[in-house]
Amino acid sequence: MGNGFRNIRYGYPQEIQDGKAKTPFKEKGVLAFLKIMEKENRGGFKLFKIAGIQITLDYSWLIIFVLVLWSLSSGYFPHHYPGQDIQTYWIAGFIAAILFFFSILAHELSHSLVAIHSGIKIPEITLFIFGGVSRLSEEADDPKTELKIALAGPLSSFALALLFLGVKLTLEEKQSSMFVAIFDYLSWINIALGIFNLIPGFPLDGGRVLRALWWWKTGSLKQATKVASDMGKGFALALMVLGGLQIFTGSLIGGLWFIFIGMFLRGVAESGYQEMVMKQALEGVQVQEVMIPEVVSVQPNLPLNRLIKDYFFRYGYRGFPVIQEGAVLGVVSLSNVKDIPETEQQTRTVAEVMTPISDKITIPPETPLTEALQKMIREEIGRLLVVQSNQKMVGMITKNGLLRFLEIKRILEG
Numbered sequence: 291m292g293n294g295f296r297n298i299r300y301g302y303p304q305e306i307q308d309g310k311a312k313t314p315f316k317e318k319g320v321l322a323f324l325k326i327m328e329k330e331n332r333g334g335f336k337l338f339k340i341a342g343i344q345i346t347l348d349y350s351w352l353i354i355f356v357l358v359l360w361s362l363s364s365g366y367f368p369h370h371y372p373g374q375d376i377q378t379y380w381i382a383g384f385i386a387a388i389l390f391f392f393s394i395l396a397h398e399l400s401h402s403l404v405a406i407h408s409g410i411k412i413p414e415i416t417l418f419i420f421g422g423v424s425r426l427s428e429e430a431d432d433p434k435t436e437l438k439i440a441l442a443g444p445l446s447s448f449a450l451a452l453l454f455l456g457v458k459l460t461l462e463e464k465q466s467s468m469f470v471a472i473f474d475y476l477s478w479i480n481i482a483l484g485i486f487n488l489i490p491g492f493p494l495d496g497g498r499v500l501r502a503l504w505w506w507k508t509g510s511l512k513q514a515t516k517v518a519s520d521m522g523k524g525f526a527l528a529l530m531v532l533g534g535l536q537i538f539t540g541s542l543i544g545g546l547w548f549i550f551i552g553m554f555l556r557g558v559a560e561s562g563y564q565e566m567v568m569k570q571a572l573e574g575v576q577v578q579e580v581m582i583p584e585v586v587s588v589q590p591n592l593p594l595n596r597l598i599k600d601y602f603f604r605y606g607y608r609g610f611p612v613i614q615e616g617a618v619l620g621v622v623s624l625s626n627v628k629d630i631p632e633t634e635q636q637t638r639t640v641a642e643v644m645t646p647i648s649d650k651i652t653i654p655p656e657t658p659l660t661e662a663l664q665k666m667i668r669e670e671i672g673r674l675l676v677v678q679s680n681q682k683m684v685g686m687i688t689k690n691g692l693l694r695f696l697e698i699k700r701i702l703e704g
């Protein structure tokens with residue numbers, strides 16, 4: 291950047307505002323948190339609603355589905371139940387993969403239903419790659435609830451395993467071998483899912499159990515989360531080492547799977563801790579406490595070349611509210627202007643390119659900060675106008691301002 295004036299004036303290096311380039315360790319947590327929030331809002335396939343909960347499939351699930359289908363149809367079934375034709379294997383693989391998906395959904399739903407029963411709102415379940423890592427939008431307030439929620443998943447997997455085993459044994463009497471094979475596989479995979487999730491490392495259910503017990507014993511959620519996520523990282527590392535060893539001994543695919551799962555878990559264990567720390571920092575803070583109260587605004591009839599020269603360059607902000615006679619008309623930001631050719635910048639005005647005022651770009655002053663952040667991410671905007679119920683604008687809140695707030699709070703509280 292090389293522009294010392296800007297850095298002094300706004301107190302935050304441009305690299306951090308952009309969220310790229312080399313970031314000092316201290317800022318990493320904040321950025322990781324933002325990234326998680328963005329990921330949480332990136333969507334996926336919305337499937338259906340169960341008990342008021344929207345079930346969404348993360349895009350990564352498609353890859354997993356194809357991998358499971360492929361390894362069942364061309365590996366597992368032909369190996370364990372030889373003598374069938376290819377078509378049969380693929381149909382069996384498809385049925386098994388679908389039921390495997392429903393097994394994971396049942397696992398996640400049992401977490402959610404216990405959570406709802408404890409008074410926690412669960413608007414959506416997003417199914418990620420593995421059963422244990424779908425996100426709930428709120429966390430338990432006390433260790434006992436956390437423990438119950440965490441245990442519900444593995445217990446439901448074991449219950450499903452029993453159910454599928456029952457189906458298998460019933461079918462076996464009637465000797466329809468391929469269906470026996472499918473349910474045999476399903477009962478084993480559910481046992482495996484239950485056991486895998488009980489490994490005591492965050493973000494797996496076992497890690498949550500560990501965290502709940504530690505939290506219960508010490509009373510410190512922060513410390514408990516640190517222990518559980520360290521255990522999680524250790525376990526992830528062990529998986530990766532095991533994967534490496536497998537590759538050396540000739541099992542390439544199996545080894546890659548282990549490394550892949552290990553890397554994924556490590557990432558979640560790391561970000562899970564950061565996320566908790568940040569959520570705690572934001573808790574109980576309202577928009578009006580951190581908003582910019584006196585905002586530089588622009589007139590709607592201002593030509594764009596003046597806007598760029600007198601406002602964007604001069605103040606270094608990325609957006610300004612558009613105000614006429616005390617009334618807010620909208621927001622004009624860099625993204626509204628950047629594609630307008632230079633020749634048109636003299637003749638066109640702010641009013642023509644601005645984002646007109648709507649619920650999308652405004653927020654009431656008493657809104658919790660976490661909600662403001664979620665809204666900015668959801669609407670893909672960097673700022674919100676803080677508007678009272680009588681339509682009067684009282685300030686503005688920006689993503690960068692939020693980052694600064696979090697950083698200052700972190701420094702002060704150590």
Ligand SMILES: [Zn+2]
Pocket residue numbers: 397398401421422423443444487495
């Ligand atoms: Zn689980």
